[in-house]
Amino acid sequence: MVTTGTGTDETAGERRRLINVAYRLLGSLAEAEDAVQEAYARWYALPRSRREEIVSPGAWLTTVTGRVCLDALGSARARRERYVGAWLPEPLPDRAGQGYGAGLGNPGDPADQMVLDESVTMAFLVVLESMTPAERVAFVLHDVFRYPFAEIAAVLGRTPSACKQLASSARRRAEDARAPVTxxxxxxxxxxxxxxxxxxxxxxxxxxxxxxxxxxxxxxxxxxxxxxxxxxxxxxxxxxxxxxxxxxxxxxxxxxxxxxxxxxxxxxxxxxxxxxxxxxxxxxxxxxxxxxxxxxxxxxxxxxxxxxxxxxx
The missing domain is CATH 3.10.450.50 (Nuclear Transport Factor 2; Chain: A,)
Structure with a gap:
């Protein structure tokens, strides 16, 4: 997922996509924001010469965000065992469809950067919660965001073939969450x-x-x-x-x-x-x-x- 290099200006435009990826992986807007912030922190911690060697900063940021989310998913299971009552994903409003016109949105608010589709319905997110962290990452990156398995392998530290199997297993579970009505x-x-x-x-x-x-x-x-x-x-x-x-x-x-x-x-x-x-x-x-x-x-x-x-x- 990391190739060779351009400058860093384009990284600012990647934030929306990264927030969308991280929310689907974590089910929490606050945790998604933290994961993306961590990815940017690691990007700017690189020596300038190293950043200039990376042709696709967005791909690099996606890889790092995916790894941060993978780590967070592992620790989240332990935290949710201590959670009081049932744990549900964080619900999201639809700014554009509910009277939030020009001037009401805040570009810095992660909720204003979310793309709402069937991959963020509560039914879908609850099914994602039943997957292993690796299944969830492979499925979301491939089936939702169309990343090739060769790039997902860099996130999970597994072979492309293994990542394909993980996504296939997750896909069978996710079929039941497809919207049955208009x-x-x-x-x-x-x-x-x-x-x-x-x-x-x-x-x-x-x-x-x-x-x-x-x-x-x-x-x-x-x-x-x-x-x-x-x-x-x-x-x-x-x-x-x-x-x-x-x-x-x-x-x-x-x-x-x-x-x-x-x-x-x-x-x-x-x-x-x-x-x-x-x-x-x-x-x-x-x-x-x-x-x-x-x-x-x-x-x-x-x-x-x-x-x-x-x-x-």
């Missing part, structure tokens, strides 16, 4: 869930939830939530209705979450919950709820833009 169909179901949730209509919620639906919530020990997944549409419906009853002033907004229709809950203008949904045959099969405030930082501007609120009505 965006419009998913949005309609999520909208009806919102309406039933607001009115605490348990019967309507049960009708919208698959009988075998599962809700997983991530509070990280920083926000109250169920410590274990709730299984069964009827149980989830009763839980959702109970939450609405205990949260006066709760405001539910339809928002794109990781590129698919989701819901955001606000209390007194502050985002407290972001929910993602998986839908099949017109019913919700999975709900992922993130309440850990550390993971909701990219959503803090939700309460600052009145155009966003009016657009959601």
């Amino acid at each position: 965006a419009a169909g998913r949005a309609d179901v999520v909208r009806r869930v919102k309406q039933a949730w607001e009115t605490k209509d348990i019967a309507a919620l049960v009708g919208l939830l698959d009988a075998a639906a599962v809700m997983t919530a991530d509070g990280g020990g920083r926000a109250g939530t169920v410590p274990h997944p709730i299984e069964g549409g009827a149980r989830i419906a009763r839980y959702m209705a109970a939450i609405a009853g205990r949260a006066p002033g709760l405001e539910l907004l339809e928002r794109s979450v990781n590129g698919t229709p989701g819901l955001v809950a606000r209390v007194a203008g502050v985002v407290t919950t972001v929910a993602s949904f998986d839908v099949a045959d017109g019913r919700v099969t999975r709900i992922w709820v993130v309440r850990n405030p550390e993971k909701l930082r990219p959503w803090t501007r939700e309460g600052l833009d009145p155009a966003v609120r009016s657009a959601s009505r």
